[in-house]
Amino acid sequence: MTGAQLASVLKRELTLNIQEMVYWTDSTTVLTWLQSDSCRYKVFVGTRVAEIQELSGPASWRYVDSESNPADDITRGKTLSQLAGESRWSQGPPFLQLSANHWPNAPSGEPTEEVEELRKTSFCGLLTGADTPTLPDTQQFSTYQELLEATTRSLHGAANITDHPTADDYNKAELALLRQAQMESFPEDFVLLKSGKAIPTSSRLLTLTPEYDETTDLIRAGGRLRRCEDLNREFLHPILLALSHPVTKLLIQHFDNQLCHPGAERVFTELRRTYWILRGREAVRKHQYNCPGCRKWRGKPEIPKMADLPPSSLRLF
Structure with missing residues (x-):
């Protein structure tokens, strides 16, 4: 959600003509959430998914594996000198300089969904007899x-x-x-x-x-x-x-x-x-x-x- 909010601020404040924005995440669960309706999830997840969907389109989000994700460098024990020099932390990952065909792809297979974040569903229906007439409005x-x-x-x-x-x-x-x-x-x-x-x-x-x-x-x-x-x-x-x-x-x-x-x-x-x-x-x-x-x-x-x-x-x- 922070990335979507930051991108919204940049589009609003910069005078550059930004034609396309791409968002990256290493969580397949988040990608599944963004492709679904926010009302399917509990309040904590549903509220954040709804805000992200308002700030960005679900098709703008792509998957990056954890090994290629520069956002994880700061949590991997790297020193300040390593982060201050030329590295993917400051320059971005190398695959961004390639065409979109060489960008990381999401893992194949059916994505898993965390059941504990889903709202409980209940059936609400009206049973009528077969001979009950339907009257006009x-x-x-x-x-x-x-x-x-x-x-x-x-x-x-x-x-x-x-x-x-x-x-x-x-x-x-x-x-x-x-x-x-x-x-x-x-x-x-x-x-x-x-x-x-x-x-x-x-x-x-x-x-x-x-x-x-x-x-x-x-x-x-x-x-x-x-x-x-x-x-x-x-x-x-x-x-x-x-x-x-x-x-x-x-x-x-x-x-x-x-x-x-x-x-x-x-x-x-x-x-x-x-x-x-x-x-x-x-x-x-x-x-x-x-x-x-x-x-x-x-x-x-x-x-x-x-x-x-x-x-x-x-x-x-």
Whole structure:
């Protein structure tokens, strides 16, 4: 590392046009490190390897055997007079005056790597069932209808646009989208409720007494109206959604467009027939504040400022 730092200082301070720099080391282990990624090694080695790789290219490093390495002369018991005279310590090794074809080559064979300097590796993976569907990325769609269409075709396996999914396919796709949104928004609560366990007291769903619906595989809001026979199940126990999830935002946008951009309470009421969005009013107001259609409907005409009176009206008679 000291050699790379010194070479960097020379290139920065000298006014000479240096076209190429060659670095030498008598350690095959160091050469192996420089040809690898620094993140593979522990902090002490990895930090130094990363700095050397920033200051020099790995291809600039060559191998020199210990017998031809002048840097070892100072450790071999030579006297000061021997080092002060003309020697390879001051003049450099003789092979540098030859062409690059006569320079020392690295030993043949597979280089050995010190295992104790390597970081411990661990496997991190996600196991999914063979029948688990892969849903489209919700953030790649600008409308809920486009997302639903893509999800339906993904689950239906339609190869081209001539295939027509059924209404049941659209229903299954919508349930899959809502299920994914709940698993991403409430992962711990979803697992606990599905296994029949109580959610923690710190959960943000606790006040809604959530319950797991085995028919649709979704979390629904609880309540005391389950004995009411005049209202359907979707209205009594709406589907729980988080306000910040992309699916929720597309749903709010979809209802707002379908209702022709009414007030926030109108959109919120229609959503509450099927969905319970956490802090739903805030989510609807936030959407309508940034919605171009809503801003157009709420816009008011601007009364122009009256012009100055003409000179004819200002004459004194």
